[in-house]
Structure formats: C-alpha cells, structure tokens
Amino acid sequence: MKRPDKLFVMEDKAVLLDFKFGAPHNKYIDDINHYRENLLKMDEFKQIDAYIWYAETGKLLKVS
Secondary structure (H helix, E strand, O other): OOOOOEEEEOOOEEEEEEEEOOOOOHHHHHHHHHHHHHHHHHOOOOEEEEEEEEOOOOEEEEEO
C-alpha cells in the first residue's frame, strides 16, 4: 500500500507532504498527485495542497 508520509487536516483543507531522499524523479510527482486525486474523490476537503520535501537539498516543491 502506498501512502504519503504526512497528511495534515484542517477544517476544510488538507496538506499532503512526502519526504524524499536523493535526486528528484517524476515518479515522486506522480505518486503525490495520485494521493491528492484519491483525497479529492472523497469529497471531504475544499482544498488539498501537495508538497514534496527533498531532505538532502532542503528544497520544498509544491505540486499542483
């Protein structure tokens, strides 16, 4: 089973955060978009933000 590293839930908003180590890959973006799409299907949140944090570089990437 695949799942994001963190899911923060507010009243009508959710934030997905996935930690990655090593070089960026398009697969990581595909994965977090998949998590986001599944949450959207639940129709529980008005807004879902998704981020990937690359630990080695400290880069935070917002995925839309």
